[in-house]
Amino acid sequence: MKPSTSIQDYLKQIYELTENGSPASTNDLARELNIKPASVTGMIQKLASEKPALIEYQKHQGVTLTSAGKKAALEVIRHHRLLETWLVQTLGYSWDEVHEEAERLEHVISEDFERRIAAALDHPTRDPHGELIPTADLKMPLDDSTPLSALRKNQTGKILCIKGADADLLRHLDELGLTPNTMIEVTDYSPFDHNLTIKVGKKNHVLGLSITSKIFVEEK
Amino acid sequence: MKPSTSIQDYLKQIYELTENGSPASTNDLARELNIKPASVTGMIQKLASEKPALIEYQKHQGVTLTSAGKKAALEVIRHHRLLETWLVQTLGYSWDEVHEEAERLEHVISEDFERRIAAALDHPTRDPHGELIPTADLKMPLDDSTPLSALRKNQTGKILCIKGADADLLRHLDELGLTPNTMIEVTDYSPFDHNLTIKVGKKNHVLGLSITSKIFVEEK
DNA sequence: TGTAAAATTTAGTCTTGCCTAAATTATTTT
DNA sequence: AAAATAATTTAGGCAAGACTAAATTTTACA
Structure with a gap:
């Protein structure tokens, strides 16, 4: 089943915090998500005990994404980056304005919608900020920058x-x-x-x- | 403050059920919203005690919208109908497919987004089904059909x-x-x-x- | 190495919005 | 008008997801 908006936000944030290879700490997550650390611990425990588990977690050791968690994170990130691209191209948003709007839309668009904007934009590989857009099969392209x-x-x-x-x-x-x-x-x-x-x-x-x-x- | 998604759904539904002039009953609301009647009663009591009140309500008498409630309802309906129009025009949805997508998006788009699609569509007065679109100042146009x-x-x-x-x-x-x-x-x-x-x-x-x-x- | 500070977790609470079961009120039928 | 039925409300509960305060663990530093 589709993760809740909250869970999608956690997964996306964990993805970004772990891009450097090291696990994401409770405190870092709390700071980035504007949530108190105690609440983050609660959600972390929940995500680790989902089946299949969405994150790997041991007390006091920080978290990393499992492959199921990474897939869910990339889905949200793909939505976000396609939406930013599309808002800029079709509605004249400037590249510094689109973030918040995409932040809300990313959680509610259908897979059909995703396919339609990807096609309308001719399957772009980078969003307006230049960030790489995960592919339709949810792989992150290699970064040559x-x-x-x-x-x-x-x-x-x-x-x-x-x-x-x-x-x-x-x-x-x-x-x-x-x-x-x-x-x-x-x-x-x-x-x-x-x-x-x-x-x-x-x-x-x-x-x-x-x-x-x-x-x-x-x-x- | 902006009403929750749930409240927006209630208000929109009450608007539609009261278009005929008579109050909306608990049962009708429950049926249309796919929620149990007991739950509807709870929400009704909450909406009536907001300040300003969003609905007018007396036990066993059904509900009608106050002007604040009507304004909030028209805002959601405007979002919905602009979105349907826009999805059909720009993403090639057919007019019988757009409803569900708009149903989710209507709750999360910004006023800025609303203005941008209204302008991009040249301020349409009817959506793809032909329903009248509330104006930017939240009045429902007269229906001459x-x-x-x-x-x-x-x-x-x-x-x-x-x-x-x-x-x-x-x-x-x-x-x-x-x-x-x-x-x-x-x-x-x-x-x-x-x-x-x-x-x-x-x-x-x-x-x-x-x-x-x-x-x-x-x-x- | 021992202690202070920082990070994390536990425990208990709150709000939102739904549920079921039971009680009450309104309406319809006989 | 009484009885049966339908509609509505009350009461009590639950899950999600946040919070605060307090306890615990880890890390850092003297």
């Missing part, structure tokens, strides 16, 4: 993805023209503070690590 | 709306070409059983009262 912070003077690339930016930063990057699919060139690098000077269009911008580590590019 | 069953031999009209048909009947009417905006002519009337012979395109169909009373036309 590099953080902009890893580039050095004279290297060029195409922006693929902006990760982990809040609404303010998204708007700021939009104003600078730093959006997915834009070509950029590193015109200077400061080894001291890791600042990069980036040429985008005809303008140069000096960006610190807190920004360049959130921009992912395909090196050319 | 007549039941097809009231027409007699040689009268002609344009189909405006199909009301209260289940999925089977919707598909059947679709096959006969009896969809909103179609021109029809009454070529015969049987006073005995109230059957009407209707010419639609080049074909004639004999329709009983159970069908003609669900088709609403603009008489020409």
